[in-house]
Amino acid sequence: MNFKVRYTQAARDDLKRLFGFLAARDLPAAQVARAAIAEAMRLLQQFPFSCRKANAENPFLRELLIPFGATGYVALFEIENTDTVTILAVRHQREDDYH
Secondary structure, eight states, X not given: OOOEEEXXXXXXHHHXXXXXXXXXXXXXXXXXXXXHHHHHHHHHHHOGGGSEESOTTOTTEEEEEEEETTEXXXXXXXXXXXXXXXXXXXXXXXXXXXX
């Protein structure tokens, strides 16, 4: 079964912010990070339930860990139904929390 992966506007803003932050310091690294995030999101098309639960009370709210260098990113997403996964937020692992 393939899920459709969609992004909230907040998640799109997160991705732009993360890319802009890294691009200002190292454009090639930012491009590699963007590719790593895109590749990780492909996992959600087939295996969203393989990701860790973000909330024990809601089995459909999950987090995808995205390795990148010594750290990486975390995508908060919700399995909406049998067809759709929605990315709610994306943050760097060293950030405080989702906003």
